[in-house]
Amino acid sequence: MRAILPDGSARELPAGSTAGDVAASIGPGLAKAAVAAVVDGEIVDLMRPLEGEVQLSILTDRDPRALEVLRHSAAHVLATAVRAVRPGAGIGFGPAIEEGFYYDFEVDEPFTPEDLATFEAEMARVIEEDQPFERRRVTREEARELFSDDPLKLERLEEFDEDEVITVYQNGPFLDLCRGPHVPSTGRLANYRLLSAAGAYWRGDERRQMLQRIYGTAFFKQKDLDTHLDRLEEAKKRDHRTIGRELGLFSTDQRVGAGMILWHPRGAVLRMEIENYERELILRHGYDLVYTPHVVSERLFEISGHLENFAENMFGAMEVEGARYRPKPMNCPGHIAIYQAGLHSYRDLPIRMAEFGTVYRYERSGVLHGMLRVRGFTQDDAHVFCTGDQVAGEIERLLDLVDEMLGTFGYPYTIELATRPEKALGTDEEWDDAIKVLADTLDARGVAYDIDEGGGAFYGPKLDFKLIDAIGRKWQGPTVQLDFNLPERFGLEYVGEDNERHRPFMLHRVLVGSMERFVGGLIEHYAGAFPVWLAPEQVRVLPVSEQWAESAGELVDMLKSRGIRAELSDRETLGYRIRDAEMMKVPYMAVVGEREAEAGTVAVRRRGGGRKQEVMDRGAFADLVREQIDSRALEVGGADGDR
Numbered sequence: 295m296r297a298i299l300p301d302g303s304a305r306e307l308p309a310g311s312t313a314g315d316v317a318a319s320i321g322p323g324l325a326k327a328a329v330a331a332v333v334d335g336e337i338v339d340l341m342r343p344l345e346g347e348v349q350l351s352i353l354t355d356r357d358p359r360a361l362e363v364l365r366h367s368a369a370h371v372l373a374t375a376v377r378a379v380r381p382g383a384g385i386g387f388g389p390a391i392e393e394g395f396y397y398d399f400e401v402d403e404p405f406t407p408e409d410l411a412t413f414e415a416e417m418a419r420v421i422e423e424d425q426p427f428e429r430r431r432v433t434r435e436e437a438r439e440l441f442s443d444d445p446l447k448l449e450r451l452e453e454f455d456e457d458e459v460i461t462v463y464q465n466g467p468f469l470d471l472c473r474g475p476h477v478p479s480t481g482r483l484a485n486y487r488l489l490s491a492a493g494a495y496w497r498g499d500e501r502r503q504m505l506q507r508i509y510g511t512a513f514f515k516q517k518d519l520d521t522h523l524d525r526l527e528e529a530k531k532r533d534h535r536t537i538g539r540e541l542g543l544f545s546t547d548q549r550v551g552a553g554m555i556l557w558h559p560r561g562a563v564l565r566m567e568i569e570n571y572e573r574e575l576i577l578r579h580g581y582d583l584v585y586t587p588h589v590v591s592e593r594l595f596e597i598s599g600h601l602e603n604f605a606e607n608m609f610g611a612m613e614v615e616g617a618r619y620r621p622k623p624m625n626c627p628g629h630i631a632i633y634q635a636g637l638h639s640y641r642d643l644p645i646r647m648a649e650f651g652t653v654y655r656y657e658r659s660g661v662l663h664g665m666l667r668v669r670g671f672t673q674d675d676a677h678v679f680c681t682g683d684q685v686a687g688e689i690e691r692l693l694d695l696v697d698e699m700l701g702t703f704g705y706p707y708t709i710e711l712a713t714r715p716e717k718a719l720g721t722d723e724e725w726d727d728a729i730k731v732l733a734d735t736l737d738a739r740g741v742a743y744d745i746d747e748g749g750g751a752f753y754g755p756k757l758d759f760k761l762i763d764a765i766g767r768k769w770q771g772p773t774v775q776l777d778f779n780l781p782e783r784f785g786l787e788y789v790g791e792d793n794e795r796h797r798p799f800m801l802h803r804v805l806v807g808s809m810e811r812f813v814g815g816l817i818e819h820y821a822g823a824f825p826v827w828l829a830p831e832q833v834r835v836l837p838v839s840e841q842w843a844e845s846a847g848e849l850v851d852m853l854k855s856r857g858i859r860a861e862l863s864d865r866e867t868l869g870y871r872i873r874d875a876e877m878m879k880v881p882y883m884a885v886v887g888e889r890e891a892e893a894g895t896v897a898v899r900r901r902g903g904g905r906k907q908e909v910m911d912r913g914a915f916a917d918l919v920r921e922q923i924d925s926r927a928l929e930v931g932g933a934d935g936d937r
Contacts, residue, residue, distance in 0.1 A: 297350040314340035314478070317352045328352045329360040329482070330475050337363065339429055339475040355514035365390035367427065367476040368486050368512040369397045374425075374468035375416035376508070379409075385470065386446045386496065386505055393522070394511030398494055400446060405491035405506050413508070414488050424481030425466040429474055432460050440469060446496065447471045485519040486512040489526070495660055528765050534817035535664040541822050541878060543813075543830070544665065553662045553669030555810050560830035563859070564816075565809060567828050569650055571702065571926070572674055572805060579695050581648040581676060586628030588652060592618040594627045597783055603717055603752040607655045621654035625675040626777075626802060630784050633679055638788040643798065644680035644688055650809070651675050665814030672809040678801040679786070685799050689735045689757075689774060692803050696759055696772045699805050703816070704825075704928045705761040707771060709741060712749030712756045719753050719779040728776045729755045751802075753779040763819040770811070775802040823879045823901060826922040826930060833860040833919060834875045835896075838868055838887035845891035849884060849912055856916045858923070860884075872899075881930045882919060901930050 297305045297316045305316050313331030317324045317340070330337055330353045333344065337359060344350075353360040369388030376383050376399055384400030399405075432440065434451065437460050441447040451471060454460060463472045465480055477483070487510060494507040513519040538544050543561035550556060557565060573583070592611050595601045600608065604623060611618040622628065629647045638645065652672045661667050678688050700707050711732055714725045732755055736743050743757075750756050756775035760768040777800040780786075790796045806812035816824070826832055833853055837846035843864045853860035863871045868885075875883050883899040885907065890896050896915050897907045910918070922930070 295344045296347040300351045309345055310343045312341050327354040329477055330363045337475055340478050362390045363475055365395040365512050368483050369395040371417050371420050371480055371483055372397050374420050375413045378416050384446050385444055396507050396509045398505040398507050400505050410488045421480050421483050424479050426479045427476035428464045430462050432462055485516045500658055525765050532818040532821045534814040537817050537822040552659055563830040576648050581646040584632055584647045584649050589619050589621050592620050598627045599719055609654050609656050623653050623655045625649055625651035629677045640788055640790050644678050644684050646678045648676035665810040668810050673804050674806050676803050679798045686735050688801055692774045702926055708760045709743040710746040710758040711743050712746040712758055715748045715750055717752055724778050728778055751775050753777045769815045772805045825928050826881045827926045829881050831861055831880050832858050833882045833884055834880045835862050835884045836871050837864050842886050842891050846886040856920055858919050
């Protein structure tokens with residue numbers, strides 16, 4: 295065999311040699327560091343026999359792709375341990391995921407924390423034995439025999455194509471139906487941790503049996519594992535469900551329905567500020583506001599293709615006077631109907647429509663999660679109808695819009711270009727052209743981006759903006775989608791300069807995306823300590839005792855007259871009221887005692903400033919808070935304060 299290396303050099307070895315042999319021929323250091331290999335674009339085990347000429351590169355722990363191989367192997371070690379402790383456990387799937395791995399098991403009772411500790415100890419024994427991962431190709435009949443006692447594996451086996459290569463992997467006594475690849479042996483898995491166990495329906499279908507899913511993570515280096523575990527602890531402290539309850543922002547109620555958010559007054563203020571800011575922003579960027587119904591005729595979704603491609607995520611139809619209606623899962627068909635209400639000239643384009651439109655999608659109960667995964671949510675949805683010549687310029691404008699908006703909330707971000715999914719409308723040529731437009735625009739702007747293969751919408755490719763929060767996690771943020779399908783399906787037209795009818799292009803975009811998910815993310819990003827302009831309560835006024843309550847009330851009135859959200863707190867002891875304001879993460883406490891009442895001043899405590907107080911003129915204090923609001927400052931009171 296002949297291996298062409300990344301630098302263009304070649305290594306010739308006997309036929310049947312492996313990628314591990316190639317690494318060894320380069321040097322013992324690389325052979326020791328090697329985790330897996332990339333052969334003709336496919337990640338494979340180091341022990342895979344190779345024939346002929348191949349393009350080959352060696353993956354070490356410095357390559358991010360190697361971490362996925364390590365975590366997939368860790369999932370198999372977990373399954374090995376569970377089978378050793380619970381021999382009757384049914385075996386489901388065990389993939390690597392973004393920050394770790396999981397494995398699903400069919401058992402009679404849910405796993406306990408004590409079980410996880412037992413499994414971790416057994417994993418350590420398996421790792422100590424340094425069991426090699428051995429790959430073997432088998433026929434369908436052989437696989438059926440090997441997994442005759444594993445009904446979950448047999449079900450998966452029956453879904454394979456007739457010509458699909460079937461492989462099994464074995465480490466020690468554990469045999470699994472698996473495509474691989476894996477690290478050479480279990481001894482490479484030194485730094486791991488089992489994190490939690492939860493119920494998960496088989497194949498994600500709530501009509502199927504409930505399995506027990508164990509989540510874990512693994513890293514090449516202990517310090518990386520420690521950093522990750524510290525971040526998980528910090529994430530627990532920032533859980534938006536806990537903070538949202540403590541700050542009185544939102545709740546859910548099973549009588550209302552799973553995945554439906556009830557916005558409390560404080561949460562509604564937070565949402566209002568976001569919507570007001572965005573409304574001001576998009577009007578400045580040339581959008582027009584529209585409104586469309588929550589429930590519309592099913593016919594609209596037949597034309598759009600949603601019934602064909604998205605039906606499993608839509609709520610069921612209702613019969614109204616012989617016609618079928620559905621809660622809308624998307625706002626785009628309604629905006630198209632507005633566009634088609636009149637005839638448009640090329641001089642009218644681009645037309646930019648925006649709506650805070652509430653949509654409803656059927657998410658399985660197992661994936662619902664606070665505000666982050668819900669069934670009813672409001673999108674800051676917008677659609678741009680433009681000519682082909684205007685597409686690149688409109689995408690440029692959208693990139694500027696996204697950058698301004700995310701900067702206001704203090705989010706750095708990355709961009710992913712999502713390409714054609716398996717289920718899609720349109721031809722390969724149309725998709726290639728659309729992807730090229732997005733890529734060329736980003737390239738011309740000098741913007742770095744990653745490719746998300748198959749992550750596009752069914753009607754076109756898109757740009758996904760991933761927000762990076764205060765502890766380094768990525769969140770789904772704005773999206774920009776180029777759509778050449780819906781204009782065709784709805785027969786959209788405009789009259790060109792040549793007086794002929796032409797088909798416009800359509801751009802879909804959201805900035806915050808789902809208002810619920812965005813607010814949930816903001817809660818965790820700021821740990822509930824919002825910037826002044828977003829804080830539901832911006833100033834809490836605290837009279838030292840009852841005799842100064844009147845003066846404190848006058849301060850509240852003055853602040854409110856300046857458009858500042860201020861509240862008077864005059865019950866309980868002063869110490870209790872200060873602690874309560876701290877617990878509610880109010881940016882400013884304004885204390886009024888005898889000296890302040892007589893002098894017309896206020897003793898100001900800034901959030902995060904400890905017991906430090908600054909005596910200020912009341913007008914100057916109002917000016918300070920007002921300036922923080924008007925500038926949408928991210929910090930409270932400058933260098934002396936915090937978020």
